[in-house]
Amino acid sequence: MPLATKRASVWPVVAVLALGVALPFLLSGGFQLRIAMLIWIFAILSMGFNLLYGYTGQISMGQQGFYAVGAYAFALLQIKLGLSPVLAFAGAVAICAVLGLIVAYPLLRLRTHYLAMATLGFGLILNGVANRWIDFTGGTAGLTVPPLTWGGEALGRTGIYYVVLAIAGVVFLLHDFIARSHVGRALQAIRDDETAAAALGVPVRRYKLRIFVLAAAIAAVAGCCFSVVSLRVDPSLGEFHILVSMLTIAVVGGLGTRFGPLIGAAIVTILPQLLLQFGAAETLIYGAFIVLFLLFIPHGLAGLVENVRWTRKSAAPARTAATNVLEVKG
Amino acid sequence: MNVPLLNVSGATRRFGGLVAVNEVSFEIGPGQVCGLIGPNGAGKSTMFDLITGVRPLSSGSIHFMGRDVTQEPAHSRSPMGMSRTFQIVRLFPGMSVLENVLMGFQPKFPDGVIRSLFGIGRLGGQERDARQRAYEILDFVGLADRAGDRIDELTLGQLRLVDIGRAMAASPRFLMLDEPAAGLNDAETNNLAEMLARLKADGLSMLLVEHDIDFIMNACDKIVVMDRGTKIADDIPARVRTNDAVIAAYIGKRAHDAQH
Structure with missing residues (x-):
């Protein structure tokens, strides 16, 4: 089956966002709206991971760390410095971007599982800080985040939903712009073959740094959104289950695809709720579901939807690994 | 000289x-x-x-x-x-033949996300021109009908031609x-x-x-x-x-x- 030769259109994204706008009118009750907000938040987090790992091939197992730092910074900038939510949001994203740069600079010379281990270590350090620096982070109890207000009154659930949707929409459009443009092609080139990418004028190291910083900033955006929704930040934000959710979303949705993060986030958020009726068997069924996905749809649902493009991806990492060996041997 | x-x-x-x-x-x-x-x-x-x-x-x-x-x-x-090709063909397996050639135009596009967003008005035209040129190059190397194919569907000889085409895209x-x-x-x-x-x-x-x-x-x-x-x-x-x-x-x- 031939791959698309036409440039991808922005209209599917616009349609999805229009559905997002209509969602509060279609859903019944606050619980469903809360699920919808969680979907958008996980979609944001996963889009950063998708750009970094799916498109550029640089794995980071520390995204939950940036997610937590973003959420904590958003809370602390308001509590300790009395900043407005908008300024606290900008500050939290900026802090994570700078932190991302500091982490990426030494770590991005590593590849594959070495990079995974190093970034995982970064995540674990941050989690330790959140748990033990009790005076600053509130320890395991966490911090209470001041609610968003509008005209002196606390913003209602629907209002908060639209705030989250607006932010998610911007991230979604940015993610999609990168995925469809020459920038996305350059990132895929880096993922597939760094030497060839450099020969074609792609500044490989600079692009890897930039995308790592962007992914960290996007994780911070997701963290801020979570604080706004839950009104509480605690160390569980930076824990393993966030990373596992992100990886599950990648598997279910499809890495390196335009809609994988959103589709994956929707399924990973909704499915456990649907399985609750099975009681104790829920985890078992959920686990079996993930295994079936890995066996039969290894490139995710978006991979199925966006034609066969992803089926090539399995060859790419092996090829990169072989190239590395050659480079080391000189 | x-x-x-x-x-x-x-x-x-x-x-x-x-x-x-x-x-x-x-x-x-x-x-x-x-x-x-x-x-x-x-x-x-x-x-x-x-x-x-x-x-x-x-x-x-x-x-x-x-x-x-x-x-x-x-x-x-x-x-x-200065453009080059590779002895062991190093095309990008995650991309179509056309996209591989498009990679050759990379230096002509704005560098990075922020500059691209500032130049977003011109980007559509640039992409269209690059695609047009990429088709011409594929036509030149005799592979215009393979534009949408995956890399692993081509013979070694054809891969070499795509590699040369990709290098030619940088003029x-x-x-x-x-x-x-x-x-x-x-x-x-x-x-x-x-x-x-x-x-x-x-x-x-x-x-x-x-x-x-x-x-x-x-x-x-x-x-x-x-x-x-x-x-x-x-x-x-x-x-x-x-x-x-x-x-x-x-x-x-x-x-x-x-x-x-």
Whole structure:
């Protein structure tokens, strides 16, 4: 089956966002709206991971760390410095971007599982800080985040939903712009073959740094959104289950695809709720579901939807690994 | 030719105690096609890596169009007009044939996300032009009907042509080809030779590293011969063919005498 030769259109994204706008009118009750907000938040987090790992091939197992730092910074900038939510949001994203740069600079010379281990270590350090620096982070109890207000009154659930949707929409459009443009092609080139990418004028190291910083900033955006929704930040934000959710979303949705993060986030958020009726068997069924996905749809649902493009991806990492060996041997 | 297109001067590359390329100097003029040959282990591939910027020189210099590019990283050479192909085809397996060729236009697009967003109004037109040109290039190499195919659906000969097309997309002044005929059958080799001749007729300068002596004798204006890291000949093909040192290096007879 031939791959698309036409440039991808922005209209599917616009349609999805229009559905997002209509969602509060279609859903019944606050619980469903809360699920919808969680979907958008996980979609944001996963889009950063998708750009970094799916498109550029640089794995980071520390995204939950940036997610937590973003959420904590958003809370602390308001509590300790009395900043407005908008300024606290900008500050939290900026802090994570700078932190991302500091982490990426030494770590991005590593590849594959070495990079995974190093970034995982970064995540674990941050989690330790959140748990033990009790005076600053509130320890395991966490911090209470001041609610968003509008005209002196606390913003209602629907209002908060639209705030989250607006932010998610911007991230979604940015993610999609990168995925469809020459920038996305350059990132895929880096993922597939760094030497060839450099020969074609792609500044490989600079692009890897930039995308790592962007992914960290996007994780911070997701963290801020979570604080706004839950009104509480605690160390569980930076824990393993966030990373596992992100990886599950990648598997279910499809890495390196335009809609994988959103589709994956929707399924990973909704499915456990649907399985609750099975009681104790829920985890078992959920686990079996993930295994079936890995066996039969290894490139995710978006991979199925966006034609066969992803089926090539399995060859790419092996090829990169072989190239590395050659480079080391000189 | 007053200013040579490429000037390699005293290029040396050591790997620990091994001198892979030793004080090699040569020039390539505008419009010239230069071959780089030598027996296995002569240092051709290392020389090629030095010119493409994949490896740094231990000493010596390389000038391109009068400009010192010795310290330039590999990724800044394509925008200057130096494009290359790979011996072991290194196309991007995650992309279609067309997208692979589109990658050749990368330096013409805005650099990075922020600059691209500022230039978003012009981006659509740029992308359209690049796609148009990419189709023309695929047409030139005879693969227009394979634009949407995946890389693993093509033969080695076709992959080489896509690789050359991708290099051509950058509108190079100078094209460096690393063993373009390796692994090709006779028909594919002839097709390749005919295509390189057309590029040469358009005034493109080239450097060919090649094992196939007949291929290189026909394609080149001049040939640089290396043996054990040093240059042993630099002449027109007809005279290289009868050069004693070259024959000694290839046949092995009197190799020691030729060296000293």
